[in-house]
Amino acid sequence: MPARPPGSAWAPRAALIAALLPLLSDCGPARNQFAPSCPGTAILGDAADFSAYRGPGRDLTDLVLQARIVSISGNCKKGDDKDHIAVVVSVGVDLTRGPGMNGREADVPIFLAVVQGDAILDKQVIRMRSIFPSNVDRVTLTPGEVDLSLPVTADKTGASYTLLAGFQLAPDQLRLNRQSGG
Numbered sequence: 001m002p003a004r005p006p007g008s009a010w011a012p013r014a015a016l017i018a019a020l021l022p023l024l025s026d027c028g029p030a031r032n033q034f035a036p037s038c039p040g041t042a043i044l045g046d047a048a049d050f051s052a053y054r055g056p057g058r059d060l061t062d063l064v065l066q067a068r069i070v071s072i073s074g075n076c077k078k079g080d081d082k083d084h085i086a087v088v089v090s091v092g093v094d095l096t097r098g099p100g101m102n103g104r105e106a107d108v109p110i111f112l113a114v115v116q117g118d119a120i121l122d123k124q125v126i127r128m129r130s131i132f133p134s135n136v137d138r139v140t141l142t143p144g145e146v147d148l149s150l151p152v153t154a155d156k157t158g159a160s161y162t163l164l165a166g167f168q169l170a171p172d173q174l175r176l177n178r179q180s181g182g
Contacts (some may be wrong), residue, residue: 001006013159020056022072023044028106035100036039036077036085036152036157036158036168037074037076037085037157037158037159038074038075038076038080038085038109038158038159039076039087039114039150039158039159039160039161039162039163040159040161040162040163041072041073041074041089041162041163041164041165042162042163042164042165043069043072043164043165043166044165044166046166046174046177046178047069047111047166047167047168047169047174047177048068048069048166048167048169048177049059049066049067049068049069049167049177050065050066050067050068050108050167050169050173051063051065051066051067051173051176052064052065052066052098052106052173053100054100054101057095060098060099060175061099061100062098062100063099064098064099064100064101064106065095065096065097065098065106065108065130066095066096066098067093067094067095067096067108067109067130068093068094069091069092069093069110069165069166069167070087070089070092070093070094070140071090071092072090072091072092072163073089073090073091073092074087074088074089074090074163075087075088076158079149079150079152080149083152083153084149084150084151085149085150085152085153085158086147086148086149087147087148087150087158087163088146088147088148089111089112089145089146089148089163090142090144090145090146091142091143091146091165092140092141092142093108093110093128093140093141093142094138094139094140095108095130095132095138095139095140095141095144096137096138097132097136097137097138104131104132104133104134105129105130105131105132106129106130107127107128107129107130108127108128108130109125109126109127109128109167109168110125110126110127110128110143110165110166110168111123111124111126111164111165111166111167111168112124112126112163112164112165113163113164113165113166114148114150114161114163114164115161115162115163115164116160116161116162116163121147121161124146125168126143126144127143128143130145148163171176
C-alpha cells in the first residue's frame with residue numbers, strides 16, 4: 001500500500017463532514033425560535049419545613065423526622081399543541097432521621113401547586129418515600145419529576161404562572177412552623 005503524503009488524512013474526513021452537513025441542518029429548532037417562557041418557582045415559607053414527632057411530646061427525643069424543601073427547578077418546552085407548554089418540575093428535599101424514629105423508612109407529603117396571582121389552579125400531593133441507609137441519618141432526595149401541561153395564549157405565557165412547593169402539613173405542624181418562624 002503506497003504511503004499517503006503528509007497532511008492528506010484530513011481530506012476524506014472533510015468530504016464526509018461536508019456530505020453530512022445538509023442532513024444535520026434540519027436538526028434543532030427553526031431559525032429565530034426560542035424556548036417558551038417558564039413559570040416562576042417558589043418554596044412556600046410556612047410549608048418549607050416538616051417535623052414529625054412520636055406521640056404528643058415535642059422534645060428532641062420524640063423527633064421522628066425533620067425535613068426541609070431546599071430547591072424547586074424545572075424546564076419548559078412546547079406542548080402537544082400551540083395552546084400549551086410542557087413543564088417538568090423537580091423538588092429537592094433534605095431529610096434528617098430523628099432519634100424517635102423506629103426503623104429507617106418514612107413517608108413525607110409534598111405538594112406542588114400551580115398558581116396565577118392569588119388563584120390556585122391546580123395542586124398535586126406527592127407522597128415521597130424516604131429510606132435511610134444503615135448508618136446514615138441525613139439524605140437529600142427528590143420525589144421524582146412531575147409533568148405539567150399549562151395553557152398559554154398570545155396574552156398569557158408560561159411566565160403568567162408560579163409553581164409553589166411545600167409540605168402538606170397538618171394544622172398543628174403549620175402552627176408550629178409559624179411559631180418557630182419557619
